[in-house]
Amino acid sequence: MTADLDASTLRIYWLLLAVPLVLLAVFYLYPLSRVLWLSVTVPTPGFENFEKLYSSAAIQRIIWTTVRICVLTTMIALLLGYVVAYAAVHVRSLHGEMMLFLVLLSFWLSVLIRAFAWLTLLQRNGLINDWLMSWGLIDSPLTLVRNEFGVALGMVHYMVPYAALPIYANLKGIDPRLVPAARGLGATALQAFVKVYLPMSLPGLISASVLTFIFSLGFYITPALLGGGKTVMIAEYIAVQINETLNWGVATMLATTLLLAIFAILAAMSFFVDLRKMFGVK
């Protein structure tokens, strides 16, 4: 196709690409490279920052907490997202549209607003504790926030639409005659689902899980608000290193590690999934 174009036309189209690319290089890729650069040059050149990944118990705890919460969050969000998407695909169109509308609504609402709403509900003097106590169900307030429970809850709440929407798009593309065909051949509803439908939805499920997981790794706002300084995930820890201890070396090292981990996961996935389809480019 490109060979069709004469030189001056080619120039115009490459210019269209070049301008954004140059701006991206200067104002985005260069900043990213600075982060990588700092991780191996501050405070002294070398990999000593990265050695802390092995030597610092605090850092290991943070990483473990992050991975633990993200895995949990992803699994729950996927389950809920799949259930919602499945239901939305299989009901009458108006019903399905309503479900989709509400999921989209949740998707578009500000992450801050959502975290704030959860905070007001889950606090020691928050609404849930107030109600539970006024109904006499508990004597003292439950600790629903400033711990992993609160963080996971907030993150799941944020992630369900991120899981549900791509799964929905994927499920919509499954031929609706397949399951009835399986039933007609003698399968029970459960068998038809497990042996026919689920495998067909697997690619979408895998894409959604990878997307959800890698987005949740870098989360800052929700865990910071709901973790209350007690449950700290990696993004917040990085911010603390910068703002409070001015430890740019550790901060950039962790940021680099996070970035490399995400790229590694994506690279591994690229063998199984078309990455472009996953991000909606194709």
Next chain:
Amino acid sequence: METGTSNGFRITLFGAWLAILFLTLPLVVVFPISFTPHRYLSLPDGAWSLRHYATLIDDPSWRNSIRDSLITGVASTVIAVVLGTMTAIGCWRLSSRLSETVRILMLTPMIVPSIVHALGFYQVWVQFNLIDTYTGLIIAHAMKSTPYVVISVSAALANVDLKLEQAARSLGAKVVQALWMVIIPAARPGILAGAVFAFALSWDELVVNLFITSRNVYTLPRKIWDGIQDNIDPAVASVAAVLIVLTVVAMLARFAVARRQRHTPLST
């Protein structure tokens, strides 16, 4: 398409609605709190008050933060739309392995966690003297939003016949004229969708703002964040309520437009 009303499906549907309620109901809590007469987060026990809504209008720091968010949002959206559309069009026409690589590069900001590029922006913005400036914030937001515009416009362009550009040129249009008069209008839905996404992204952005702005540029999310950190100001609930209502209205409007478009007889 219905799978019939088997028990398994009924349970699934019930579970789905539970999940949806989980998604939407917590936000409802914001509304009663916003009407509390007290100066701390509480439910209005008896007396309802609009004082916290009034704060949004009377208090200059709230007004200014809304203004700052609007300025950054509009400006960064314009830039993101221009850059994203240029990228999408170039990739659409060139369709080579090299241009595909460029497209993937342009998507990097989507994959990188906010905290990571916030650090980067901080370092480089100090170098470029852009800290705590509108320009600096606008550029950072534009970089973050561009990938979404690229995706949105690329999707719209996938349905645009490549021959349209040739047809326009055969009729006497120069390449730029063909793009401006034919191709871009054909991709308009994608451009608009991308613009909405870009604006929403900028409007909600907090992490980057925390790092590269301080007093001079003070956007709404930062004001909310600060409002939550210390004693939570119920005005935050009012802002939250307003934002929720705005989002619902915007989505309903879009929904209605999409429905009307679908029901107008257009095809042969």
Next chain:
Amino acid sequence: MPVSLRLEAVSKRYSDQLAVDDVSLEIGAGRFVTLLGPSGSGKTTILMVIAGFARPTSGRIFAGSQDITDHPPERREFGMVFQGYALFPNMTVAENLAFPLKLRKMPRATIEREVERMLDTVRLVGLAQRYPRELSGGQQQRVALARALIFNPQVLLLDESLSALDKKLRAGLQEELRDLHTRLGTTFVFVTHDQDEALSMSDEVVIVNHGRIIQRGAPKALYDRPQSHFVADFLGRANFFDAVVAAASARELTYRIAGCAFRHALHAGDAAAPAGEPILIGLRPEKIALTRQEPAEGTNKLAAEITSVTYEGPNQHIRVTTPIGAMQVVAASSQLEIEAARGARAWLSWRPDASVVLHDDR
């Protein structure tokens, strides 16, 4: 004013293949010329080179006396109708038609008048405010034509534009195109793979294969006097004989195949083939007569047994076996004097001037 087109030794190479191979072509001003060939023959590439969308790797292109090789498409003032029509989906029919005129900065009143005139010419009056997606295939085709002609181009290029239409619609549009050409006198260059289309519409047909021009000429000349096996086989049906020349004179030669001898009257341009040389003979099925009685001496004749009959409405397509191999005959149903049935015996006969000597390019 229509203009002539000339390609001089044009080649177009894509990274791994030569799509157009040293093509020199002259298209007279005001002529309706069709580039005909199978898929991948290079005919569309030639059109794209003429249009300016493909730059020739070597060679030059002239419009009239002007060298347009380096002119971008928008400077060439050629109208083009694309496969799929490429109508601008966001514009109404009227806006589509007005587009080239707006580019040429014509005043609004003139534009409106020209759009009206053009809609009338292609018989689409009343559809001005419709959008392309609201039109049928045939209507879209006419809008595309109108848009390409509205600025009075010197040349109209058409790229397989009828291929998406059903048979009847195609036939109708072919007539309209022919009619338009007669009325407007513009030079038409038409690309198609459909030989019936090419033969019925064109002043001249250029047969293209493997990026080269195989043969060109008026439809009748090409059909009656193909010069190579490819052309004979591509344009309609043909019987082919791999024979050996038995005797040759100035006006006639005799060829033998499987023990039978036949006469072929030499035409101007037939290559002289000496005795003993292999020769490829082509014979159109409709030029063979099928009779019950053995024909008189003096004409080529052959005994045959019918193996199948295919009813084609006005014609019958009859396959036979003969001592020299399988052959096909096409006879008008109304003139067939024998009962054409499987197993029936009959005689084939044809005149010496019915056959052609073909260049063997298999």
